[in-house]
Amino acid sequence: MLLAIDAGNTNVVFAVMDGREVRARWRIATDPRRTADEYVVWLSQLLTLEGLDRADITGVVISTVVPRALHNLRMLATKYFASESLVAGEGGWPLTLDVDEPQSLGADRALNVIAAHDAYAGDLIVVDFGTATTFDVIDYSGAYKGGIIAPGINLSLDALVTAAAKLPRIAIEAPDDTSVIGRNTTQQMQIGIFWGYVAMIEGLVARMKAEVGRPVTVLATGGLAVLFEAHTAVFDHVEHDLTLTGLAILWERAHI
Numbered sequence: 001m002l003l004a005i006d007a008g009n010t011n012v013v014f015a016v017m018d019g020r021e022v023r024a025r026w027r028i029a030t031d032p033r034r035t036a037d038e039y040v041v042w043l044s045q046l047l048t049l050e051g052l053d054r055a056d057i058t059g060v061v062i063s064t065v066v067p068r069a070l071h072n073l074r075m076l077a078t079k080y081f082a083s084e085s086l087v088a089g090e091g092g093w094p095l096t097l098d099v100d101e102p103q104s105l106g107a108d109r110a111l112n113v114i115a116a117h118d119a120y121a122g123d124l125i126v127v128d129f130g131t132a133t134t135f136d137v138i139d140y141s142g143a144y145k146g147g148i149i150a151p152g153i154n155l156s157l158d159a160l161v162t163a164a165a166k167l168p169r170i171a172i173e174a175p176d177d178t179s180v181i182g183r184n185t186t187q188q189m190q191i192g193i194f195w196g197y198v199a200m201i202e203g204l205v206a207r208m209k210a211e212v213g214r215p216v217t218v219l220a221t222g223g224l225a226v227l228f229e230a231h232t233a234v235f236d237h238v239e240h241d242l243t244l245t246g247l248a249i250l251w252e253r254a255h256i
Contacts, residue, residue, distance in 0.1 A: 003057045003081060004247040005073055006108060007064035009131040011223070012073075013244070014043060016052060020248045022241050024050040027223075032068035036075035043076075057081050061251045063088040063107040063243065086254055088246075094253060096143035105144065109136050111246025116219055117142040118249055119239070123214050125205060126242065127235070129222035131155065135204055137212065148204055153197050153224060160189070174231055194227075202234050 002017040007030060015025040026046050028034075040054075047053060060077035062085050064070050070087065077085035088107045095113060097105060112126045117138055124138040129152065136147040151159070153172055161169050167189060175182075175190045182188030209216045220228070220235040221242035229238045239245070 001052075001056050001058060002248060002251055003060045003077075003083075004244050004251075005060065005062045005064075006111075006243050006247065007062070007066050007069045007073065008108065009065060012069070014046075015241075015244045016047075016050070016057070017244065017248045020245050022244060024052065025241075025244070030066055030069060032066060032072070034069075034072060036072050036079055039072065039076045040080045054081060057083070059083050059251060059255075060085040061088065061247045062086070063111055063247055065106045065108055086251055088250055094250075096141070098139075098143045099146050106134075108243050109134055109147070110144070111243045111250065112136060112221060113138050113142075113144050113246075114249055115239070115242045115246035119245075120217050120219070120237070123212050123216045125208055125216055125218045127201065127205070127218065127220050127222075127225075128242075129153070129220070129224035129228070133201075133222075135208060137208060139212075140214075148208075150200065150204075153193065153227070156197070157193055160193070172227065174227070194231075198228060198232050201228065202232060205234050 004015045004017050006013040010030055011027045012030050013025060013027050016023040044054060060081050060083040062073050074085050077083045088111060093110050112128055113136060116124050116126050122140050126136045128134045131152050133150045133152050134147060137145040139145055157172060161167050170186055170189050172193060174194055175187060180191050180195055182191045205218055217236045218234055220238045221240060225238055229235060
């Protein structure tokens with residue numbers, strides 16, 4: 001089985017992959033100072049709880065948008081899984097990056113493109129809800145054409161609460177009803193954050209579709225996608241494990 005590691009700005013996701021199927025997954029807060037020894041103590045206990053063992057892992061593939069975290073993750077693979085890890089993006093990507101600065105594309109977004117094009121035909125838009133919310137356009141040939149980076153919903157709320165001393169910190173969740181006229185401060189904040197974010201998603205996707213000019217399939221992914229999937233019809237599919245699937249595909253192609 002494969003250990004897939006996706007190190008994001010907020011969390012590092014560890015997943016045990018059986019082919020392209022996620023057998024188990026866990027999250028830990030991203031901390032570049034965390035050592036390989038610390039990782040393995042935490043991970044070994046979780047593997048045991050799932051009836052797995054470190055010896056079951058035959059390969060390690062890593063994606064990171066936090067360069068300082070990479071060394072310790074590589075050490076984890078080498079020291080405790082006897083594996084020379086495959087690092088996503090090293091040596092280039094197996095896809096066409098039709099943008100001005102291809103080297104600046106985050107590994108997670110490139111992996112989403114690979115997995116999305118593998119699963120769906122035609123033009124695609126992938127909306128990934130994480131620390132930032134990203135919108136990526138893939139054409140029918142599998143080429144990455146560009147996209148959008150917007151503040152994630154948690155960042156938006158943090159900025160609002162930090163800048164306005166009298167506003168309370170609220171939970172990010174759908175309001176109790178669909179009214180967009182709040183009767184108190186908490187309701188008004190929930191409407192502004194939640195329905196405002198839904199309106200941004202729908203508006204940006206509509207503009208992207210119009211610019212593509214052909215039928216487009218829209219996918220949602222990322223840890224926060226569950227907040228929105230039941231409250232908008234803009235998504236054709238929700239693929240919670242798109243980045244992990246991309247890592248599994250990358251591993252497959254490297255070991256054909």
